[in-house]
Amino acid sequence: MARIAYFGPEGTFTEQAARSLAAAGDELIPFETVQLALAAVRKGETDAACVPVENSVEGPVPATLDTLAEAEPLVAVAEALLPVHFSILARPGTTEINTVASHPHALAQVRLWIEAHLPGARPIAASSTAAAAVAVQAGEFDAAVCAPVAAEHYPLEVRATEVADVRDARTRFLLVSKPRQLPEPTGADRTSIVAAAANRTGALAELLTELASRGINLTRLDARPSKTNFGEYRFFIDFEGHIAEPRIGDAVAALRRRCRNVRFLGSHPRADGVRATVEPSAGNADFVDAAEWLAAVRRGEQA
Ligand SMILES: O=C(O)C(=O)C[C@]1(C(=O)O)C=C[C@@H](O)C=C1
Numbered sequence: 001m002a003r004i005a006y007f008g009p010e011g012t013f014t015e016q017a018a019r020s021l022a023a024a025g026d027e028l029i030p031f032e033t034v035q036l037a038l039a040a041v042r043k044g045e046t047d048a049a050c051v052p053v054e055n056s057v058e059g060p061v062p063a064t065l066d067t068l069a070e071a072e073p074l075v076a077v078a079e080a081l082l083p084v085h086f087s088i089l090a091r092p093g094t095t096e097i098n099t100v101a102s103h104p105h106a107l108a109q110v111r112l113w114i115e116a117h118l119p120g121a122r123p124i125a126a127s128s129t130a131a132a133a134v135a136v137q138a139g140e141f142d143a144a145v146c147a148p149v150a151a152e153h154y155p156l157e158v159r160a161t162e163v164a165d166v167r168d169a170r171t172r173f174l175l176v177s178k179p180r181q182l183p184e185p186t187g188a189d190r191t192s193i194v195a196a197a198a199n200r201t202g203a204l205a206e207l208l209t210e211l212a213s214r215g216i217n218l219t220r221l222d223a224r225p226s227k228t229n230f231g232e233y234r235f236f237i238d239f240e241g242h243i244a245e246p247r248i249g250d251a252v253a254a255l256r257r258r259c260r261n262v263r264f265l266g267s268h269p270r271a272d273g274v275r276a277t278v279e280p281s282a283g284n285a286d287f288v289d290a291a292e293w294l295a296a297v298r299r300g301e302q303a
Helices: 013-021 034-042 062-069 104-109 111-117 129-137 203-212 246-258 284-298
Strands: 003-007 027-031 048-055 075-083 086-090 099-102 122-125 143-146 157-163 170-177 189-196 218-225 233-240 261-269
Touching (some): 013 027, 013 075, 013 170, 034 062, 034 170, 062 218, 104 111, 104 143, 129 143, 203 218
Parallel strands (some): 075 261
Antiparallel strands (some): 086 157, 189 233
16 A cells, blocks of 8 residues: 655645556545655655646646756656646635636636636636635635536535636646656656756757657657756656667667766656657667677677
């Protein structure tokens, strides 16, 4: 039985993601922020943490990226992908809605809906969608933009469902633990790293070329400030494949050579099951064959 921290409180999308990733009997423990959920794993209070990492409309979740890049290393061991549409919750009897609270990512995904259906209502940022429901229950704001499951946790009235400016929006969540034995490669995996490229002409292009020249397909590239030197960035790069594969290991070792700093953030099966595209002459067998040939040459056994 594992203890799993998640970005709470109860009723967030992240809780739903954590439930989909947990095994029977695992204990789920809510934390107010992404940083606190990840700190619980670092301190050994929990075995893992579930946090959001990217949304198909609003992009990356900065709190997750920055916290994974700093302090003791953590690795993603699994991921979940959830469809994202919202319910609007209010206290029973509320007639006028002047304030609408939610997580900034959620507010950004319903901006047009609020303009059309609650004109003049002021959007208020809350630490999560469910924290907004708690604040509405306490009478601080008039309505909350929440995950549909929040209606089961809080005594609020559902004023609208299926709210979303963009249909079929999705958020990807990670299950993160301290570095440990990696999940087995499946052929449909994702590897994540964060790299601090040297601050000189072409450094990012060189880094990406190491991946491109090995036929490795990127699934995400985000830049976040290093925080210490203005104008210096960390690059978060996700790509198809598993670090246990020769072609991926070769590329990650090359990045390690090229960059001031590379942190491995995990290799795990993709939630969407999409298999890696492998370019001609860039398959694992090609890398193994080339390494064996080189070893034979070095032994003086060239045919
Ligand atoms: O507040 C929540 O319910 C969350 O799980 C966070 C979060 C996010 O960080 O993007 C997750 C999914 C939605 O896109 C909106 C908010």
